[in-house]
Amino acid sequence: MKITVGNEQSAEVIVHLCRESDGDPVPGVKLRPHARKRGAVTWLYSRDQQPHDLIIGLGPDEGISAERIREAAGNAVRAISKEGFKTVAVRLDRLAERFSAFSAPAGQAGGSAELNSAETGSANGTEGSIPAVSTSAAWSMTVEDLVAAWAEGWRLGSYTFDLYKSNKSSRSVEHLHLILPAGACTAQDLEPALKQASIRAEGTMLARDLCNEPPNVLHPESLVERVMEHFAELPVGVRIYRDEELERLQMNGLLTVGLGSRYKPALIELSYATDPQLPLIALVGKGITFDMGGMNIKSGRDLSDARFDMGGACAVLGAMDMISRSGIQANVTALIATADNMPDARAFVPSTVITYPNGITVQVGNTDAEGRLVLADALLHADRLGAREIVDIATLTGNVGQALGLKMAGAWGDRPFIETLAAIGEKNGDRIWPMPLIDEYEEQLHSDYADMNNISHSPYGGAIVAALFLRRFVDKASRWVHIDMANTVQVASANGYYTAGATGYGARLLADFVASRVEAARQPKA
CATH class of the missing domain: 3.40.220.10 (Leucine Aminopeptidase, subunit E, domain 1)
Structure with a gap:
């Protein structure tokens, strides 16, 4: 045009x-x-x-x-x-x-x-x-x-x-x-x-394209191929962790969730470091390319929307595309935890216990709460890389939509970061709302035979409890924000600049956040 x-x-x-x-x-x-x-x-x-x-x-x-x-x-x-x-x-x-x-x-x-x-x-x-x-x-x-x-x-x-x-x-x-x-x-x-x-x-639109793809075309293995091909001509380093490397790093959440699929899980690591002297920012995305719920299988007349469960990964990939094409000076790593959550004879079942490399054991109370299991691996890897500023984004709970409707995502964690993200979202359209981390709700993750359960015992406050689960995998020295975008990943009909299907929510939000952190890091200290 x-x-x-x-x-x-x-x-x-x-x-x-x-x-x-x-x-x-x-x-x-x-x-x-x-x-x-x-x-x-x-x-x-x-x-x-x-x-x-x-x-x-x-x-x-x-x-x-x-x-x-x-x-x-x-x-x-x-x-x-x-x-x-x-x-x-x-x-x-x-x-x-x-x-x-x-x-x-x-x-x-x-x-x-x-x-x-x-x-x-x-x-x-x-x-x-x-x-x-x-x-x-x-x-x-x-x-x-x-x-x-x-x-x-x-x-x-x-x-x-x-x-x-x-x-x-x-x-x-x-x-x-x-x-x-x-x-x-x-x-x-x-x-x-x-x-x-x-x-x-x-x-x-890159984020929209990936999220809209059907699962017979885009699955964990083909997503890896797409990412490698897309970023090959951009100033972005790509590293893929699969098979023995996942085992070596004890990424047991990914390995467990991926057991029921014929496609192998992976952790995708993208790095863009034009100025390594800047603090390392980690963008972490949930990349469940199709979520059937595992052995707690979903039911419904049409489950096509289960392909949108990789919305967080798509947001991170779209942001990395913008950041690398813009030429800004930054030091940022993207981590995509990708798997299918399918029922199969080999699939993990409720009561499975997963042991993470930080020593935490998790009882699987429900296999359809798989996103937090794979994000835990990615958050631990962000710490392993030395990131002290971390934003994870995921289609994690339906509960967030009940709280906030369909126009804005929820955010938990570091308050100044959330305020920055909220200001960004008001300007660029990817709106978020600050949500509380209520320590007392951690008791809802109690397990009789592991350190914690992956699902709350209560039907209330599910999005908060999911954020509390993730917080256990973030180093206390890190500044961290969790964004639950399950309610904003798609729209049912065209309106404004959205068309029916994936919205691409989060790509601009994350890219602008990285730019704001770069500018803040360059400001003279008081």
């Missing part, structure tokens, strides 16, 4: 962004109030070969943010692609002017300038293109921010996973023109913003 910026441009469709307080954007047409509501999509079709107008509602004036812009872009591209239009112009100028969302740099913007979206996806990103997060007001945007948000939302909203469909959609926009205020920015000024948007969208 070709992207151009500049002044007015002829196109088949003109997109107008409209807040609730805005006047009617198209002369002679009075909009009804619902057309200005957040997420509203209204077509005004023209005659005589004139451009059609598409009104995208932004909702109330307060709270307008980059996330609203991304949502609007996703809604717009989906509506336009459905109609089959190929050329689009977007009126970003009015919005930028009304909110003073830009400060014009020296020099004047010329006419239309062309930017090729294929080039913005290059691995040679600019240093620092994943920005540190500011906790300032939501609408403190430059025109570069506005363009980046629109381009990111547009790319993510146009995402489709139709790899296995006979009739693939060919209705994609060929030319996107962004109308900006006169003198706001030159095309050259906007190249980093568009490159940043492309890097972020590509990383998120």
Whole structure:
């Protein structure tokens, strides 16, 4: 797709962004109030070969943010692609002017300038293109921010996973023109913003692609192959632990959970260390490529969604893609614990006892609580590598969705880190909410014949108890956060820049967190 910026441009469709307080954007047409509501999509079709107008509602004036812009872009591209239009112009100028969302740099913007979206996806990103997060007001945007948000939302909203469909959609926009205020920015000024948007969208779509794949295609062994192939041309070291190496390192959680599958489990280790002097950050992801529940087998009319149990691993892989393509200076290791949880004659059964290398023994009360068993191995390995800042992310409990609904994940652990992550999520759309670690709940993990059980004895507070279980495998000297994203890994229908299926949640959250920690590490000590 070709992207151009500049002044007015002829196109088949003109997109107008409209807040609730805005006047009617198209002369002679009075909009009804619902057309200005957040997420509203209204077509005004023209005659005589004139451009059609598409009104995208932004909702109330307060709270307008980059996330609203991304949502609007996703809604717009989906509506336009459905109609089959190929050329689009977007009126970003009015919005930028009304909110003073830009400060014009020296020099004047010329006419239309062309930017090729294929080039913005290059691995040679600019240093620092994943920005540190500011906790300032939501609408403190430059025109570069506005363009980046629109381009990111547009790319993510146009995402489709139709790899296995006979009739693939060919209705994609060929030319996107962004109308900006006169003198706001030159095309050259906007190249980093568009490159940043492309890097972020590509990383998120990588996470979506992997998570959407069916289990006959993507399983622990093929995931290893995909990862090795994908990162071969990026500045990322890849090491795979399998078979005898897992046994040597006593990764008994992975070995036990993987017993029932014909595909062997593995621990995938990715390293990106452009500055080894920085503190090592570990990103840990749960990669259960299909979760049938083991011998505590799941039941239901359609269990296809069990493929989304690798959402945490996909988030980590998407983040590593963004980090390595951005060129930021960082010292980060990703650890993916991958296995299938299947019932089989060889599969582990309830009452199995697993012994971990830190001496903790775990009674398996329920084989469907397998995620924490494999994450324990990865958390211990993060400590073995010397990481003192650790974030794990996993589709761990359905309980977190009962607490928080489907719009934000829960986070437990180091409070300052959680506050940083929450600020990041409010800005980039991967929202989280701080959750408590209640020490008294540890008694719910009591086992009569092991150090602890892998499942709570109570039906209440399951997400908290799961976080307490993981905490036992983190060194007390480490700063650690656990993110339970079971409720945010997928959506049932298209909305904003999400399409039905995997969301790619967490990829941008983790990438921005790493960037924020790098910036914090470089700040002079008080």
